[in-house]
Amino acid sequence: MCGIVGYVGKRQAAPLLLGALKKLEYRGYDSAGIALSGKTFAVKKCTGAVKNLRDAAFLEGTCGIGHTRWATHGAPSERNAHPHVCGRFAVVHNGIIENYKALRAECEARGERFASDTDSEVVAHLLEFYFRGDLIGALRQACARLMGSYALAVLCTEFPQTIALARSKSPLVVGVGGGVWCASDVPAIAAKNRTVYVLADGEFALLGEQATFFGREGNVISKQPLEYDAAGSIPARRGYRHFMRKEIDEIPAVLENRPHAVGLPTYAEVRRALAAAPHISVVACGTAYHAGLAAKYAFEALSRVRCEVTVASEYRYGDPIVEAGDLVIAVSQSGETADTIAAAQLAKERGAAVLAVVNVPGSTLAGIADFVLPVSAGREIAVAATKSFNAQLMLLYTLAATLAEAKGRRGYGDLLKDFPALARKTVSVGEGVRAWVAYFMSAASVYFIGRGADYVAALEGSLKLKEITYLPSEGYPAGELKHGTLALVEEGTPVVAVLTSEKLAEKTMNAVHEVYARGARVFLITSLEAYADAAELTGAVVIPPCGDVFSPMLSVIPLQLLAYYVALARGNDPDKPRNLAKSVTVE
Numbered sequence: 001m002c003g004i005v006g007y008v009g010k011r012q013a014a015p016l017l018l019g020a021l022k023k024l025e026y027r028g029y030d031s032a033g034i035a036l037s038g039k040t041f042a043v044k045k046c047t048g049a050v051k052n053l054r055d056a057a058f059l060e061g062t063c064g065i066g067h068t069r070w071a072t073h074g075a076p077s078e079r080n081a082h083p084h085v086c087g088r089f090a091v092v093h094n095g096i097i098e099n100y101k102a103l104r105a106e107c108e109a110r111g112e113r114f115a116s117d118t119d120s121e122v123v124a125h126l127l128e129f130y131f132r133g134d135l136i137g138a139l140r141q142a143c144a145r146l147m148g149s150y151a152l153a154v155l156c157t158e159f160p161q162t163i164a165l166a167r168s169k170s171p172l173v174v175g176v177g178g179g180v181w182c183a184s185d186v187p188a189i190a191a192k193n194r195t196v197y198v199l200a201d202g203e204f205a206l207l208g209e210q211a212t213f214f215g216r217e218g219n220v221i222s223k224q225p226l227e228y229d230a231a232g233s234i235p236a237r238r239g240y241r242h243f244m245r246k247e248i249d250e251i252p253a254v255l256e257n258r259p260h261a262v263g264l265p266t267y268a269e270v271r272r273a274l275a276a277a278p279h280i281s282v283v284a285c286g287t288a289y290h291a292g293l294a295a296k297y298a299f300e301a302l303s304r305v306r307c308e309v310t311v312a313s314e315y316r317y318g319d320p321i322v323e324a325g326d327l328v329i330a331v332s333q334s335g336e337t338a339d340t341i342a343a344a345q346l347a348k349e350r351g352a353a354v355l356a357v358v359n360v361p362g363s364t365l366a367g368i369a370d371f372v373l374p375v376s377a378g379r380e381i382a383v384a385a386t387k388s389f390n391a392q393l394m395l396l397y398t399l400a401a402t403l404a405e406a407k408g409r410r411g412y413g414d415l416l417k418d419f420p421a422l423a424r425k426t427v428s429v430g431e432g433v434r435a436w437v438a439y440f441m442s443a444a445s446v447y448f449i450g451r452g453a454d455y456v457a458a459l460e461g462s463l464k465l466k467e468i469t470y471l472p473s474e475g476y477p478a479g480e481l482k483h484g485t486l487a488l489v490e491e492g493t494p495v496v497a498v499l500t501s502e503k504l505a506e507k508t509m510n511a512v513h514e515v516y517a518r519g520a521r522v523f524l525i526t527s528l529e530a531y532a533d534a535a536e537l538t539g540a541v542v543i544p545p546c547g548d549v550f551s552p553m554l555s556v557i558p559l560q561l562l563a564y565y566v567a568l569a570r571g572n573d574p575d576k577p578r579n580l581a582k583s584v585t586v587e
């Protein structure tokens with residue numbers, strides 16, 4: 001993870017770097033730092049978020065690099081904050097240098113001293129070792145020694161108005177206009193009249209008065225600019241206290257974007273690939289994995305086509321049964337999740353066609369996929385995914401309805417048209433969970449239960465809660481509780497049941513009776529009004545009737561709100577939960 005930036009131009013670099021770094025905080029906020037070029041480097045570092053670096057705004061210099069960190073190797077301390085300096089070089093790094101121990105031992109054997117516990121510092125040492133006056137030459141030699149993933153921005157005191165860049169498996173873009181910039185993503189440096197280029201794996205660049213790009217062999221190459229919407233890539237909170245709450249309110253509008261994907265030429269190609277695929281596989285992580293689980297219910301229920309869903313980090317190191325003709329759907333909000341990208345690459349190597357379902361069309365995952373369908377949720381800032389989940393569901397459910405139609409089962413696509421309006425109503429009634437907050441404040445553990453598609457909503461509700469409230473929580477199939485986990489339920493334990501399936505309602509209510517009998521405080525999210533008055537319930541939110549196959553698109557909304565309000569009450573920042581980052585670009 002981590003975010004890196006660089007600026008070289010005529011203006012004072014420090015405030016510009018700090019501004020861009022703030023936009024990259026979704027990538028980590030364990031520490032931050034900047035270095036400005038000169039005869040020596042002016043360096044400032046801090047622990048925690050970029051705001052702690054405000055003194056650095058007064059550093060002088062028109063060329064510099066910056067970093068916001070999500071710690072992998074070495075504690076989140078000032079000592080381990082980037083940039084790392086060795087001799088004539090200062091370096092910021094995003095990624096993981098897997099062979100850093102061996103490289104560090106080699107440097108230490110030469111008598112070099114290290115100032116941090118990070119894997120990244122070794123890059124500065126290698127640069128100092130290989131440098132013979134040629135900056136790109138030294139960077140190429142250093143990179144040839146690295147295993148793992150990296151996006152690197154490098155300053156060298158011998159070239160005070162230059163930044164050198166290298167990329168392998170971690171994103172890095174260059175912006176030209178109003179100075180020359182680099183960053184881990186486009187929105188950090190997006191501006192009107194600024195041309196953006198995406199550095200590819202194995203490429204290098206030198207930024208000065210202009211940007212010069214180099215291929216693997218050190219040859220100068222020309223690059224096509226990226227088409228992007230500068231205005232659309234910088235969302236504001238617009239009066240909301242937190243992005244997460246704003247993003248929940250955006251769900252109804254986001255669900256209205258469905259026809260956009262269906263109208264794309266790629267959609268027709270995907271429809272053909274889907275209809276021809278003997279079965280479907282989904283790979284994803286976290287919330288996107290839950291979207292895949294929800295899609296499985298829809299694919300199998302509507303078209304009786306088998307769908308397997310695998311956590312990407314398990315898929316990539318397993319020996320998945322995947323072959324030519326299979327369709328593998330890789331779901332990712334960011335399109336930069338290292339495990340999902342690696343799983344998609346493996347599926348491709350084995351002959352499958354890969355469909356990327358992403359919220360960031362220019363992302364790495366989109367770049368390697370055979371087909372790309374955008375979920376069009378708009379930029380999501382809060383680390384906890386909300387609207388992107390609902391948007392992923394809308395797209396995957398649309399695909400399930402399309403496949404069902406190809407199998408002669410029509411009408412499901414029409415049902416989906418009602419969901420934006422239903423979601424609007426659900427956000428409004430979902431506010432009812434605020435009355436439940438006190439019961440969750442200091443719970444030793446919380447359980448979310450459901451059956452079928454409701455179980456998926458329970459899993460996602462549980463992930464949201466633990467992610468931003470830090471309360472231990474589990475999502476469980478309602479029928480499975482009695483096989484062990486019921487032992488953990490005691491007086492006052494909050495249990496949230498999700499119930500939207502008429503067919504399974506009594507079965508889920510059995511679990512409600514069982515936990516209630518052991519002292520649990522039971523809360524219900526249901527589309528079946530008849531169950532909302534059950535005597536066992538401490539609270540109920542009744543969402544609009546919506547059938548059960550697509551119901552997670554609505555039932556998850558009160559659960560997202562519950563997590564948000566409990567996090568607030570516990571004094572947490574819901575947008576920036578501890579230890580996490582929005583984009584998980586390391587494994």
Ligand code: AGP
Nearest residue numbers: 286287288332333334337384385
């Ligand atoms: C969700 O709230 C989490 N932040 C996390 O589980 C996330 O969904 C996961 O890291 C996958 O990210 P992606 O969708 O960008 O691939």
